[in-house]
Amino acid sequence: MRWLFGNDWNWIAAGAVSAALLLGLSFLTHFPFLVSLVIAALVFAGLVFVLAPRQLFEGLDLGSIGGGQVAFARELLAQAQPAADKLAAAASSIADKDMKAKVKNLSDIAADVISRVEAKPASAPSVRRFLTYYVPQAAEVAEGYATLAKRRAPSQVRLSKVGAVITKLQDAFVHYADSLADSELGTLDVDLRLIQESLKEDIGR
Template sequence: MARMRGFGNDWNWIVAGLVSAALLVGLSFLTHFPFLVSAVIAALVFAGLVFVLAPRQLFEGLDLSSLSGSRVAFARELLAQAQPAADRLAAAARTISDKDMAAKVKNLSDIAADVIARVETKPESAPAVRRFLTYYVPQAAEVSEGYAALANRRVPSQARLANVGAVITKLQDAFVHYADSLADSELGTLDVDLRLIQESLKEDIGR
């Protein structure tokens, strides 16, 4: 059963408040609507915007009835730790002027986002990428930010840049490994499904 979107408590309230206030002023003073009618319309717009702009909840729309609460809680905790680091990684990629290195960090960011999205879609897969989400993604963010800071110095140390760049290159191997391992676990389920289908076909039509 899909969960309802919760009301947020930050930017969605601010945007909704500004829009509804502007609407109230416009209706009351520019179009000369009765103030009470304008206030009701503005209140409805405010409530609607708060709801529409509310941050999406984790696992929203998923049927979690087949999973234990501990598994869902575990996946939620991992994603809560990993998402800020993934955001930092994406931000670091945008601040690196070297195109080749920026592309490598962007690739790390894309892989991290893909793994996070997969875990959100299948919370039961979280244990397979626990180390990736809790160690490699935060470390990659820290290293990438360090590279950006070094590169932005007036006289950056080329030796240190090369060392940090080599670590970023090696991190790509780890990221690909974990992304592939997650895909392999999904393909393992596919293999089981195929065997079951083949057995059913053999029983039903002798093939």
């Protein structure tokens, strides 16, 4: 059942809380042991469910989406999410305000693209390179900058070089985010033209 209700951590946390509750009810409030056991079991089951991490594509009607599309998107997101998490962590560890803002912007864009691909798995091919190359590389560069900056006597030349790469990555991230938005617009231009033609035909405008 663990594959359905998350990883081991939610089970461990639920077990610890339930055990503490069982001991508290039994020995501190003097509840009957059987009643305490039932309450603890119910709390355990509830916590396992509540603490379970959200699953990919949760809420989507996967039956209406091609299995190949979902599998491909799942594979890309499985590669990108750990790197996106590292990118967010690196942003929080950088002291320089300007560089911190730039790395956070990269992190925000990565999170946005990931959430949009999860919501629409068919869009995954348009950002494949972004998810499998740029996000992991950006995470490595950001972590490298954070490590360099924490040295007692950091090399300003190296910091400048790494910072320049982070600045250039902004353009790549924005490019892929915008290309994903363009793909989501789909036939908007065609739809607008058809609406305008219909309006002219129906009401002369």
